[in-house]
Amino acid sequence: MGSETLYLGIDVGSVSVNTVILNDRQEVLEEHYTRLKGQPLQTVAKILEEILTRIPSEQFHSLSFTGIGGKLVSELLSGNFVNEIIAQAKAVQQFHPQVRTIIDIGGEDSKLILLEEEEGYHKISDFSMNTLCAAGTGSFLDQQASRLGFTIEEFGQLALKSTSPPRIAGRCSVFAKTDMIHLQQIATPDYDIVAGLCYALARNFKSNIGKGKVFVKPISFQGGVAANAGMRRAFLDVLELSDGELIIPKYFTSMGAIGAVLITQESKEVRKGWKGLSGLYQYNRAEFPDRKHTFEAQIAQLRLEATLSLKLSAITFVQYNSDLNAVIANVRFRFNPREGHDLYLVYNQDFNTHRLKKTPHRPYSGSRAFIVKYSYTFNL
Numbered sequence: 001m002g003s004e005t006l007y008l009g010i011d012v013g014s015v016s017v018n019t020v021i022l023n024d025r026q027e028v029l030e031e032h033y034t035r036l037k038g039q040p041l042q043t044v045a046k047i048l049e050e051i052l053t054r055i056p057s058e059q060f061h062s063l064s065f066t067g068i069g070g071k072l073v074s075e076l077l078s079g080n081f082v083n084e085i086i087a088q089a090k091a092v093q094q095f096h097p098q099v100r101t102i103i104d105i106g107g108e109d110s111k112l113i114l115l116e117e118e119e120g121y122h123k124i125s126d127f128s129m130n131t132l133c134a135a136g137t138g139s140f141l142d143q144q145a146s147r148l149g150f151t152i153e154e155f156g157q158l159a160l161k162s163t164s165p166p167r168i169a170g171r172c173s174v175f176a177k178t179d180m181i182h183l184q185q186i187a188t189p190d191y192d193i194v195a196g197l198c199y200a201l202a203r204n205f206k207s208n209i210g211k212g213k214v215f216v217k218p219i220s221f222q223g224g225v226a227a228n229a230g231m232r233r234a235f236l237d238v239l240e241l242s243d244g245e246l247i248i249p250k251y252f253t254s255m256g257a258i259g260a261v262l263i264t265q266e267s268k269e270v271r272k273g274w275k276g277l278s279g280l281y282q283y284n285r286a287e288f289p290d291r292k293h294t295f296e297a298q299i300a301q302l303r304l305e306a307t308l309s310l311k312l313s314a315i316t317f318v319q320y321n322s323d324l325n326a327v328i329a330n331v332r333f334r335f336n337p338r339e340g341h342d343l344y345l346v347y348n349q350d351f352n353t354h355r356l357k358k359t360p361h362r363p364y365s366g367s368r369a370f371i372v373k374y375s376y377t378f379n380l
Contacts, residue, residue, distance in 0.1 A: 005061045008051070008274075009261035010044065011084070011254065012069030015107025015138065016224060017043050018254040021051075022261045026094065031254050033224075040069045045280050057274040064260035068109070076279040080264045080271050085127050087259030089113055092220050093122045094262055096247055100216035103205065103235065104255070105225035107138045112209045114216065128209050138225045144176065144197050148190060152228070155194055159230025162195030169200065176200060195230055202234035217245045222252040 004023050011018040017040070021030040036043050063079035065071070066087040074081035088111065092099050102113035114126040130137065138152075145155040159165075166183055169175035176197065183193050206215075219241065225231050226248055236246055249255055264270055 003059065006055065006059050007062055007064065007261045007265060008060050009064045009066075009254075009257035009259075009264075010047070010070070010073070011087075011256035011260065012040055012044060012065065012067040012073055013106050013224075013256075014068055014109065016253075017047060018067075018257045019047055019051075020251070020254050020257045020261065021055075022258065022265075026262065026265070028251060028254075028258060031251055033253050041073070041280060041283060044069075044073055045277060048277055048280075052277075057276065060274045062264050062270055062272050063274055064257075064264040066256045066260040070260075073280070076283050077277070078271055078275050078279070080260070080267070082260040082263045084256050085111065085113060085124065087256045087263060088222070089115060089122070089124050089259065090262045091251075091255040091259035092222075092249070094258070095249055095251075096218075096220055097122065099218050099220040099247060101219040103219060103221045104223040105137060105201075105205070105221075105231075106223045107142075110137050110205060110209055111223075112205070112213065114213065126213065128213065130209055138223070140176070140201060141197065141225065141228065141231075144180065145194075147177070147180070148193065150190075150194070156198075156228035156230045158191045159195040159198050159228075160233065161191040162189075164192065165195035165199050166192055167200075168193070168196040195234075198228070198230035198234040199238065201225075201231065202238040205235075206238055215239055217241065218247055219245060220247045220249060222249055222255045224253050226252040 006029070007022045009020045009022065014036075016036055017034045019030070019032040019034070020028055022028055032047065034043055034047055063074070063077055064082060065074040065077075065079050066082045066084045068084075070084070071081050073079070088102055088104050092102055092115070100115050102111070102115065104111040104113065110130045112128050113124060115122055116125040117123075141155060142152050145152050148155075150158065166179075166188060168179045168183075180193055180197075183196070219235075219239065221232065221235060232246065232248065235241070239246075251258060
């Protein structure tokens with residue numbers, strides 16, 4: 001890359017980190033897709049460490065971040081944060097200015113972005129996203145592929161073999177599982193079931209996220225799910241598109257990261273330079289050699305247990321608090337216990353030395369399902 005000025009863009013999503021390096025001519029020089037595996041900050045740190053082994057930090061004009069985890073990382077590294085809706089739209093405007101509708105489906109969220117042109121400029125006219133449920137996202141396909149014994153890569157190609165995909169409920173993964181079990185019981189070919197899941201997700205996107213909206217052509221399909229050949233075919237059929245009306249960008253997984261860089265390049269208020277990784281290291285507590293194991297791995301050992309031998313685990317948030325010198329984990333789960341039974345917290349013996357502060361057990365009375373929330377603090 002010589003000594004030219006470079007721009008780094010990172011999209012920190014729920015399942016992966018997408019990294020790009022652009023130059024002044026807005027050309028994509030590098031693109032990387034990295035799975036998070038439940039460790040977003042550690043993954044970002046490893047990616048940046050690898051880049052710094054090849055390219056000096058002084059060569060980067062700025063760092064740009066987007067995605068669900070981009071805000072935190074941008075603050076830790078003194079970078080620039082760009083809203084992911086704006087970033088996706090900007091990248092499409094750059095590479096495919098004729099596009100009027102964007103379908104972006106990632107690991108745990110789905111987005112529909114509508115664009116229009118006004119006096120030579122593109123603008124976002126409307127957008128919508130999925131809510132708390134991830135039934136219409138990449139995680140839905142990942143889960144079902146695992147149930148059938150396929151990798152997600154095999155999943156997409158297998159769907160293309162189907163000529164008559166069965167109808168499967170796509171609004172809820174529980175109902176989808178029920179339909180899949182029934183189809184397996186009547187000896188439905190696996191490729192038909194896989195194709196049915198793709199069509200279920202496409203129909204769910206159209207009727208739920210796209211409810212009341214017009215999908216103006218041409219349409220750009222991007223995000224990690226766009227790699228799935230079965231999903232491409234499903235959207236072509238469900239949206240009744242002709243050849244050329246569904247565009248798959250060359251950098252479909254990294255459009256957010258690219259858009260973040262493009263927005264930063266145009267902005268007058270930019271945090272310039274790269275001040276190193278110390279902020280990220282401090283947050284991760286990576287400077288302590290006796291704490292090489294991650295806090296997520298520690299806390300994942302926790303188990304919640306009811307007196308009915310019902311065991312659940314749902315760690316939803318993990319964070320190191322430097323002021324308290326402690327790891328805090330929030331746990332949230334839902335179930336229907338029997339009236340009169342108490343709910344107890346059970347934790348691994350390894351944590352005895354960490355002086356775990358726990359919420360006392362709480363009696364349950366009533367017949368309705370309820371949400372229980374706990375907050376744990378491990379003093380280090």
